[in-house]
Amino acid sequence: MKKKVMVGMSGGIDSSVTAYMLQKDGFEVEGVYLKLHNRTDGYHEKNIGYIKDVAEYLGIKYHILDLADKFTQEVYDYFVDSYLQGTTPNPCVKCNRQIKFGAMLKFAKDHKASYLATGHYAKTDGKFFYEADDKTKDQSYFLSQVEKEALPYMMFPLSTYKKEDIIKFAAQLDVAYKKITEKNESQEICFVETVYTDVVKKHANIDIPGDVLDQQGNVVGKHKGYMHYTIGKRRGFTVDGAHVPHFVTKLDPKNNTIVVGEKDALEVNFVTANNLNMYIDDTKFNCGVKLRYRSVTTECEVIINDSKAIIKLKQPAFGVAAGQLAVFYDGQKVIGSGWIENTSK
Numbered sequence: 001m002k003k004k005v006m007v008g009m010s011g012g013i014d015s016s017v018t019a020y021m022l023q024k025d026g027f028e029v030e031g032v033y034l035k036l037h038n039r040t041d042g043y044h045e046k047n048i049g050y051i052k053d054v055a056e057y058l059g060i061k062y063h064i065l066d067l068a069d070k071f072t073q074e075v076y077d078y079f080v081d082s083y084l085q086g087t088t089p090n091p092c093v094k095c096n097r098q099i100k101f102g103a104m105l106k107f108a109k110d111h112k113a114s115y116l117a118t119g120h121y122a123k124t125d126g127k128f129f130y131e132a133d134d135k136t137k138d139q140s141y142f143l144s145q146v147e148k149e150a151l152p153y154m155m156f157p158l159s160t161y162k163k164e165d166i167i168k169f170a171a172q173l174d175v176a177y178k179k180i181t182e183k184n185e186s187q188e189i190c191f192v193e194t195v196y197t198d199v200v201k202k203h204a205n206i207d208i209p210g211d212v213l214d215q216q217g218n219v220v221g222k223h224k225g226y227m228h229y230t231i232g233k234r235r236g237f238t239v240d241g242a243h244v245p246h247f248v249t250k251l252d253p254k255n256n257t258i259v260v261g262e263k264d265a266l267e268v269n270f271v272t273a274n275n276l277n278m279y280i281d282d283t284k285f286n287c288g289v290k291l292r293y294r295s296v297t298t299e300c301e302v303i304i305n306d307s308k309a310i311i312k313l314k315q316p317a318f319g320v321a322a323g324q325l326a327v328f329y330d331g332q333k334v335i336g337s338g339w340i341e342n343t344s345k
């Protein structure tokens, strides 16, 4: 009997090709579309239209799973709260852990699927994640908080392909696929249509001006509301008499101030991370660490104590934001991750 694979289908090209590939590989494929927000602008209907066409072409069944309430609680509210608290959130990381490889995986198991497949660009051997071959699309960073118990069920058939080859392949497959290749690429964060401030301002007044402080705490200028800034930002505030660029080094929501400094003030050599998700048992190790998506890997020493990681960087990093994820790599292998709580020079 064929093994069943549930494919997380978004209506996009990657998951549509994933479904095709797995069927060609001899699996019984079913699709599931997650409704992740309560949008009423035809967004879901459009996506489901693409999925319906692909499902008809492949002759597969698809399901629609409404997770909007759970997504609001676990991902959206966390996203807004993070900016209110002056930290920089990573909603895709939360979504992968709680929604895609939490609730969607449960749905797949409830439907007797042996695996859950998605169009993520990453690799897994059931124990670890690894970077995808297409480094420009690699999503291992975003997967690194997924619970280790979920890994044996996960499949990423696109892990060895380049995105451009997937698009070329899809365009010649069938009209159902060609149509998808012609639509716009999806947004970076699915519920942020333009900029994050448009989302946050629905829930808070983000335009309360305040003081800009220098590294010594002196008032040196004005900002237009602390939620407009993230660590490393260098525009949108004033610094009296400054002749060189100044960067945001700290946000203080309580006092509605932002702290700025010259480039060297962004330097970080020590990072503390909490809420660790580790795929290895060691509590002291050397590894590479990425302190944000698309950053270079920095060599470091990690000591885990009291469920926190103290990360000592071997070269300084610049512009590290609390709220982002520190992801530990052993070469291409993801060995764990934790949420950045504090940084210091």
Ligand SMILES: Nc1ncnc2c1ncn2[C@@H]1O[C@H](COP(=O)(O)OP(=O)(O)OP(=O)(O)O)[C@@H](O)[C@H]1O
Binding pocket: 007, 008, 009, 010, 011, 012, 013, 014, 015, 016, 032, 033, 034, 035, 036, 100, 117, 118, 119, 120, 186
């Ligand atoms: N609403 C959804 N319902 C079900 N699965 C989803 C949904 N959104 C994303 N996924 C799954 O997660 C994978 C990664 O999503 P992401 O948004 O990062 O990628 P993408 O490159 O836009 O993928 P796609 O081209 O398939 O839309 C998708 O390929 C798909 O398998």
